[in-house]
Amino acid sequence: MEPPCAPAIILVRPQLGHNIGMAARAMANFALADLRLVLPRDGWPNPDAGPPAAGADWILEAARMHGTIAEAAADCSRLLATTARPRDSRLPVHTPAEAAEAIRAAAERGLRTAVLFGPERSGLTADDLAACHGIVTCPVNPAFGSLNLAQAVLILGYEWFRARGAAGAADGAGGPERATAGDEPASVGEVAGLIAHLDRALEAAGYFHPPARAPAMRRTLAGILARARLSAQDVRTLRGMVAALESPRPRGAPGPR
Amino acid sequence: MEPPCAPAIILVRPQLGHNIGMAARAMANFALADLRLVLPRDGWPNPDAGPPAAGADWILEAARMHGTIAEAAADCSRLLATTARPRDSRLPVHTPAEAAEAIRAAAERGLRTAVLFGPERSGLTADDLAACHGIVTCPVNPAFGSLNLAQAVLILGYEWFRARGAAGAADGAGGPERATAGDEPASVGEVAGLIAHLDRALEAAGYFHPPARAPAMRRTLAGILARARLSAQDVRTLRGMVAALESPRPRGAPGPR
Numbered sequence: 001m002e003p004p005c006a007p008a009i010i011l012v013r014p015q016l017g018h019n020i021g022m023a024a025r026a027m028a029n030f031a032l033a034d035l036r037l038v039l040p041r042d043g044w045p046n047p048d049a050g051p052p053a054a055g056a057d058w059i060l061e062a063a064r065m066h067g068t069i070a071e072a073a074a075d076c077s078r079l080l081a082t083t084a085r086p087r088d089s090r091l092p093v094h095t096p097a098e099a100a101e102a103i104r105a106a107a108e109r110g111l112r113t114a115v116l117f118g119p120e121r122s123g124l125t126a127d128d129l130a131a132c133h134g135i136v137t138c139p140v141n142p143a144f145g146s147l148n149l150a151q152a153v154l155i156l157g158y159e160w161f162r163a164r165g166a167a168g169a170a171d172g173a174g175g176p177e178r179a180t181a182g183d184e185p186a187s188v189g190e191v192a193g194l195i196a197h198l199d200r201a202l203e204a205a206g207y208f209h210p211p212a213r214a215p216a217m218r219r220t221l222a223g224i225l226a227r228a229r230l231s232a233q234d235v236r237t238l239r240g241m242v243a244a245l246e247s248p249r250p251r252g253a254p255g256p257r
Numbered sequence: 258m259e260p261p262c263a264p265a266i267i268l269v270r271p272q273l274g275h276n277i278g279m280a281a282r283a284m285a286n287f288a289l290a291d292l293r294l295v296l297p298r299d300g301w302p303n304p305d306a307g308p309p310a311a312g313a314d315w316i317l318e319a320a321r322m323h324g325t326i327a328e329a330a331a332d333c334s335r336l337l338a339t340t341a342r343p344r345d346s347r348l349p350v351h352t353p354a355e356a357a358e359a360i361r362a363a364a365e366r367g368l369r370t371a372v373l374f375g376p377e378r379s380g381l382t383a384d385d386l387a388a389c390h391g392i393v394t395c396p397v398n399p400a401f402g403s404l405n406l407a408q409a410v411l412i413l414g415y416e417w418f419r420a421r422g423a424a425g426a427a428d429g430a431g432g433p434e435r436a437t438a439g440d441e442p443a444s445v446g447e448v449a450g451l452i453a454h455l456d457r458a459l460e461a462a463g464y465f466h467p468p469a470r471a472p473a474m475r476r477t478l479a480g481i482l483a484r485a486r487l488s489a490q491d492v493r494t495l496r497g498m499v500a501a502l503e504s505p506r507p508r509g510a511p512g513p514r
Contacts, residue, residue, distance in 0.1 A: 026408065031398040056401065097419075139418065141288040144313065151283065151411055158395070158412055162354075165396060 005107035007160060008034040008114040009153060010072050012128055015041045015120045017048025021060065022150030023117070024049065028056035030157030031164075035063040036072045036114070069116065069128060077111035078102075081124050081132040082156065084146035092134045099136040100159035115156055120149050190235045194242075201242050262364035264417060265291040265371040266410060267329050269385055272298045272377045274305025278317065279407030280374070281306065285313035287414030288421075292320040293329045293371075326373065326385060331446030333371040335363055336483075338381050338389040339413065341403035347480070349391045356393040357416035368442060372413055377406050384472065387479035388445065388452075390486070443492040451492045451499075452479055458503045 009027055014020050014037065024035060037044055044065040053060055066072035073079050080099055081091075094102065103113045115136065118124035129135070138147060138155050147155065199218065208214035266284060271277050271294065281292060294301055301322040310317055323329035330336050337356055338348075351359065360370045372393065375381035380403075386392070395404060395412050404412065443451075456475065465471035487495070 025405075028401040029397045029404055029408070031400075054405075138415070139422065140286045141418070143288075144285040147286055148282075148311075151286070151408075154408055154411060155415055158415075161396060161398070 005110060005112045006032055006034065006164075007103050007156075008036055008073065008076055008112065009156075010036045010038060010069065010114050010116045011040070011149070012038045012069060012116055012124060013041060013119040014117075014149065017042055017046035018052050019120060019149045020046060020063075021049035021052030021054075021056075023153040024053040024056040024059040024063075026150050026154035026157055027059055028053075029154070030161040032157050032160065033059055033062065035059050037063055037065045038069055038072050039067065040065065041119075070131060073114040073116075073131075075112060076114040078106055078113040078134075079116065079132045080113060080134045080136050081116045081129050082118070082136045082138075082152055083129075084123055085137060091129065091132060094134055094136050096136060096138050096155050096159040097163075099134070099156065100163035102134070103160060104163040117149055117152055190232055194235050194239055197239055198242050201245060262367060262369045263289055263291060263421075264360050264364075264413075265293055265330070265333055265369065266413075267293045267295060267326065267371050267373045268297070268406070269295045269326060269373055269381060270298060270376040271374075271406065274299055274303035275309050276377060276406045277303065277320075278306035278309030278311075278313075280410040281310040281313040281316040281320075283407050283411035283414055284316055285310075286411070287418040289414050289417065290316055290319065292316050294320055294322045295326055295329050296324065297322065298376075327388065327445060327449035330371040330373075331444065331449065332369065333445050334368040334442040335359075335370040335391075336373065336389045336445055337370060337391045337393050338373045338386050339375070339393045339395075339409055340386075341380055342394060348386070348389060348483075351391055351393050353393060353395050353412050353416040354420075356391070356413065357420035359391070360417060361420040371445070374406055374409055383476055387476040388448065388483050390483050441489050443487045443489045447489055447492045448482055448487060451487075451496055452482060454496055455499050458499050461503070 009023065009032060011020060011023060014023075017040075020035075020037070020040065027033065027035060040046065042048070044063065045060070049060055050057070064072075069079075080094070080103075099115070103115075106113050116124060116128065116132065118128065136156065138152065140146060146152075202208060208218075266280065266289060268277060268280060271280075274297075277292075277294070277297065284290065284292060297303065299305075301320065302317070306317055307314070321329075326336075337351070337360075356372070360372075363370050373381060373385065373389065375385065393413065395409065397403060403409075452475075455478070459465060465474060485491070
C-alpha cells in the first residue's frame with residue numbers, strides 16, 4: 001500500500017494516547033504507515049490509542065519507540081520539523097504542500113524523509129530542531145492558534161497523498177515532458193490500429209480463452225495502452241513487434257523487420 | 258475575521274456533539290465561522306460540543322439549527338456536497354482544492370456557497386444531494402475508508418484558507434468581477450420555492466403516480482433544476498409558467514401572466 005520512501009511520521013514526546021491513535025488514523029487515510037514514537041509520555045503500547053485509530057491497528061502495532069530523534073530517524077536522509085509558527089532559525093520554512101513536494105522529489109532519488117511532530121502543549125524545542133533540514137508550518141487563522149497533533153499529521157498526509165498522486169500521473173505520462181522531435185503523442189487512430197492489430201494477433205494465437213473473459217481482457221489491454229501515452233513512434237515500434245511475432249522468420253532469413 | 262462570502266458549513270443530521278465541536282475547532286483554524294446544523298441528532302445546543310471546540314465558542318454560539326437543507330442554505334447561491342466517494346450522479350466532482358477555488362471565484366462575484374457534510378455513519382443521501390450543484394470528494398487511501406466529519410471539515414477549511422490567501426494577493430492586482438445585473442444566480446431558497454411551487458402543481462395534477470415513485474421523481478426534478486444553474490430571473494419566469502399552468506385562464510381573458 002505504501003510506496004517506497006513514503007515519509008516516516010515521528011511523534012516526539014506525545015502526551016495523549018488518544019492523539020497517537022488519531023494520528024495513526026490520519027496516516028491511514030493518506031496511505032502512510034511508518035509511525036515512530038520518541039519517548040511517549042505514557043509509554044508504549046498505550047491502550048488509549050486503539051479506539052481513536054478506528055481500525056488503523058497495523059500502524060500502531062508496527063510503531064516503534066525510540067529514545068532520541070536521531071535514533072528514530074536513523075535510516076532517513078532528511079528531517080523536517082513541524083512547528084506552529086516559523087521559528088527564528090536559519091532553516092528553510094515550507095508550507096505543507098511545499099514539504100510534500102520536497103518529500104516526493106527526495107523519494108524519487110530513493111531518499112526517505114522523516115517528519116517530526118512535537119508534544120501537544122509545547123511543540124518541538126530548539127534542541128529537537130537541531131538536526132532538522134527544514135521546517136513545515138501550516139498557515140492558519142492567526143486569531144485562533146495552531147492545529148492539534150492529529151490535524152497537523154492529517155494535513156501533512158493529505159499533501160503527501162496529493163504530491164504522490166501527481167507524481168504517479170507524471171510517471172504515466174513518461175516522466176519529464178517529451179519535446180523531442182518524432183515523439184509526438186500517437187493519435188487515437190494510431191493507437192486503435194495498434195490495438196486491432198494486436199487483437200488479431202492474440203486471437204489467432206488463441207489468447208482470448210475462455211471466450212467469456214475476452215471482453216474484460218480487451219479492456220485491460222486498451223487501458224494499459226492508454227495509460228502508456230504512446231508516441232507515434234512507440235506505436236510503429238510496437239506494431240513492428242506484433243508483426244514479427246505474428247510471422248516469425250527463420251533465423252538468418254533476409255528481410256526487413 | 259471572516260471575509261465576505263466565506264462558505265457556510267452545514268452539518269446534516271450530525272450524530273455526536275463531540276464531532277460538532279471538533280468541526281467548529283477546525284473551522285476556527287481556517288477562519289471559517291458560519292456553522293449551520295440540520296436536525297442534529299441530540300438537539301442543539303449540545304454541551305458535548307463545547308470542550309472539543311477548544312475555544313471556538315463563538316462559532317458554536319452562532320450556529321443555527323434548521324429543519325431542512327433548503328432552509329439552512331436559503332441565502333446561499335451554490336450548494337456543494339461532500340461525499341466519501343464520487344456518487345453515481347451527473348453532478349461535477351471536485352477535489353477539495355478545486356472546490357475551494359470555485360468557492361473563492363463565486364465569492365468574488367458576491368455569491369455565497371454552502372458545503373454540506375453528512376452524518377458520521379451514513380453520509381449524505383440521494384435526497385440530500387438532490388439540490389446540490391457539485392460534489393466534493395477528498396482523495397484518500399482506498400484501502401482505509403473515509404475521513405471523519407471533523408477531518409473532512411478541516412481539509413475543506415485548509416483549502417479555503419489557501420484559496421483565500423491566493424485571492425487576497427490577486428485582489429491587489431485587480432478588481433473582482435461582478436455578475437451582470439439580472440444574471441445573479443438564484444439562491445437556494447429561491448430554487449426551493451420554485452420546487453415547492455412546482456411540486457404542489459404537479460401533485461394537484463396527479464403527476465406523482467404511482468406514489469412509490471414520487472421521491473425519485475422529485476429528486477430527478479431537483480437535480481435538473483440544480484444543473485440548470487438558474488438565475489433569479491429564471492426562477493421568476495418558471496414560477497410564472499407554473500402559476501399559469503396551475504390556473505389556466507380562458508382564452509382571451511385579460512390580465513397579466
